[in-house]
Each structure stands twice: as structure tokens, then as C-alpha cells.
Amino acid sequence: MSKPGNKRFSLILLTVICLIIVMFFVSLTVGEFKLTVSDVLKVILQMDPSPRDELVIFDFRLPRIVIAGAVGLGLGIAGAAIQGITRNGLADPGILGINAGAGAAIVIFLFLFQGQTNLTGWVAIMVQPLFGLVGGLGAALIIYLISWQNGKLDPQRLLLTGIAIGTGFGALSLFISLKMKSSDFEMATVWISGSIFNANWLYIASIIPWLILLIPIILRKAALLDFFQLEETSMKTLGISVEKEKSIILLASIGIVSACVAVSGGISFIGLMSPHIARRLVGIQHRHILPVCGAIGMLLVITSDFIAKTAFAPIELPVGIIISIIGVPYFIYLLIKEKS
Numbered sequence: 001m002s003k004p005g006n007k008r009f010s011l012i013l014l015t016v017i018c019l020i021i022v023m024f025f026v027s028l029t030v031g032e033f034k035l036t037v038s039d040v041l042k043v044i045l046q047m048d049p050s051p052r053d054e055l056v057i058f059d060f061r062l063p064r065i066v067i068a069g070a071v072g073l074g075l076g077i078a079g080a081a082i083q084g085i086t087r088n089g090l091a092d093p094g095i096l097g098i099n100a101g102a103g104a105a106i107v108i109f110l111f112l113f114q115g116q117t118n119l120t121g122w123v124a125i126m127v128q129p130l131f132g133l134v135g136g137l138g139a140a141l142i143i144y145l146i147s148w149q150n151g152k153l154d155p156q157r158l159l160l161t162g163i164a165i166g167t168g169f170g171a172l173s174l175f176i177s178l179k180m181k182s183s184d185f186e187m188a189t190v191w192i193s194g195s196i197f198n199a200n201w202l203y204i205a206s207i208i209p210w211l212i213l214l215i216p217i218i219l220r221k222a223a224l225l226d227f228f229q230l231e232e233t234s235m236k237t238l239g240i241s242v243e244k245e246k247s248i249i250l251l252a253s254i255g256i257v258s259a260c261v262a263v264s265g266g267i268s269f270i271g272l273m274s275p276h277i278a279r280r281l282v283g284i285q286h287r288h289i290l291p292v293c294g295a296i297g298m299l300l301v302i303t304s305d306f307i308a309k310t311a312f313a314p315i316e317l318p319v320g321i322i323i324s325i326i327g328v329p330y331f332i333y334l335l336i337k338e339k340s
Contacts, residue, residue, distance in 0.1 A: 194320020
């Protein structure tokens with residue numbers, strides 16, 4: 001890549017990071033309890049903060065912002081990787097059925113336990129997202145096994161299987177939810193729509209190891225994702241083990257998406273929009289696309305969550321609804337563009 005291209009990448013990445021920082025402070029200061037930047041800095045730097053400010057920031061606002069950023073980062077990078085290996089610009093992590101599988105597992109949990117268990121402490125807090133994680137990974141495993149045919153992974157079969165399995169899990173969720181109590185049904189609906197309202201530090205501790213472990217794997221495969229835009233015969237000629245590399249990237253992406261869905265519910269379109277925006281900004285090389293894609297995902301989720309909790313206050317919308325309001329028109333635009 002030329003020096004002007006590197007400068008453009010650095011400038012855009014720095015700009016997006018600055019916007020993330022701005023939204024970080026806006027989300028911390030704006031809400032039912034108004035805070036100033038000075039109040040926030042006093043709490044963060046522990047410079048004689050008030051107990052109320054500490055409670056608002058550390059127990060309510062900061063965990064939510066961190067979860068939003070982590071989920072946006074993971075979904076953005078996973079979306080770019082999935083679009084890269086499938087060579088399909090309309091692919092989205094939600095299409096793989098992971099969201100639907102996790103949603104079905106959460107609905108089953110709420111139906112069986114009505115949101116209450118005999119567990120206590122951090123285990124009681126983590127049991128619901130753990131159900132979601134198992135459901136997402138289970139759905140992904142089924143789709144992966146069905147898509148593996150004749151010793152290779154067919155990208156188109158992967159997407160079609162994901163849509164079919166996702167529809168099946170969605171129908172299962174609807175069937176079970178109709179038999180639930182109204183309070184549990186409302187909770188399940190909000191979670192499936194995509195919500196980080198219940199964000200806490202344990203949720204953060206559960207998602208961060210997945211991101212730390214799996215995102216570097218995808219980043220190290222950035223050059224290979226560029227080669228995936230070629231025909232498979234050309235890649236094999238270059239000595240690339242296509243199926244092995246495809247499986248590694250896909251499994252890493254599935255792990256990231258499953259961890260994100262487990263703590264945030266079914267947030268869609270981030271993995272669809274972020275790669276397209278990144279490609280428009282920094283070109284087609286994945287060593288540039290992936291970091292920018294992750295940063296854009298963070299910005300989108302943090303901003304959408306801020307809108308969700310403030311635009312209709314005191315009523316709060318699930319963040320997934322705000323993202324869908326943006327994502328659906330963008331998806332239609334991409335369909336029209338692909339057709340033309």
C-alpha cells in the first residue's frame with residue numbers, strides 16, 4: 001500500500017476513534033442525572049468524587065458503554081471476515097443463525113426458570129448469557145456441519161443453511177414465548193430485539209477473553225482475506241490451504257459473534273454496515289478494513305445505545321431496534337446497488 005493510502009487509513013482510524021471518545025463522554029454525561037466532564041474525570045481519576053456520581057458512572061453508565069463498544073468491535077470485525085470468506089457483500093453474522101439460536105436458548109431458559117434460579121452470586125447473573133452462548137454456538141455448529149460437503153465448506157450453502165436454521169429457531173422461540181407469562185415474554189422480546197440494558201462488569205468479564213483470543217486470529221489472517229477474493233483454484237495454485245484457512249476464520253468469527261450475542265441479544269446489521277462503510281473509506285485491503293470496521297462498529301453501537309436511552313426518555317428502546325431502523329434502509333440500498 002502506498003504512503004498516501006497508509007496516511008488515509010491512519011487519519012480515518014484516528015477520526016473514528018476521536019468520535020468514539022466524544023460519544024463516550026456524551027453517553028457518560030447525558031441522561032436522567034446530568035453530569036459534567038469535570039464530574040466524570042473526578043470519578044475516573046478518583047479525585048474526591050461524590051458517591052452519587054460514582055454510582056451512576058460505575059454501576060450504570062460505564063458498563064453499558066463498554067459492552068456497547070465491545071459488541072460493536074466484535075460484530076464489525078466478524079462481519080468483515082464473513083463477507084471476505086463468502087465473497088458476499090450482503091452477508092451478515094445474523095444470517096448465520098447464531099442470533100436466532102441464542103434467542104431460542106434464552107427463551108427456553110426464561111420458560112423453564114421464569115428468569116429465577118436457586119443460584120446466587122455471579123453464577124446467577126451469568127446463567128442467562130451462558131444459555132445464550134451455548135445456543136449461539138450450537139446453532140453455528142449445526143450450520144457448519146450441514147454446510148460441509150464433499151470435504152469442503154461451501155460459502156453459499158453456508159448462508160442458505162444459516163437462513164433456514166435461523167428461521168427454524170425463530171419459529172421455536174415464537175412457539176415457546178406464546179406459552180410464557182407476560183413478564184417473561186416481555187423480557188424475552190426485549191432481549192431478542194437486542195438490548196444491553198442489563199450490562200454489568202461480569203458481562204464485560206465474560207466477553208473480553210473471547211475478543212482478546214479470537215480477534216487477533218482474524219487480524220493475522222487479513223492478507224488471506226484479500227486472497228479469498230480470488231477464485232479458489234487460484235488460491236490453491238498459490239499454495240494456500242483454502243478449506244483449513246476458511247474454517248479457522250469462520251470458527252473465530254462464530255466464536256466472536258456468539259460471545260457478543262450472549263451479552264447483548266440479537267443485534268443485527270452492524271456486521272453488514274461496518275465492512276461496507278470501511279471499504280468506502282480505506283479501500284479493499286483487509287489489513288486496513290478490519291481495524292476501521294471494528295472502530296465503526298463500536299461507534300455505531302455506542303451511538304445507537306445513546307439514542308435508544310435518551311430519544312424517547314423516560315421510555316427506553318432496545319438498541320437493536322435503533323440499529324435496525326438504520327440498517328434496514330441501508331440493506332435495501334445495498335440490494336438495489338447489487339442489482340444495478
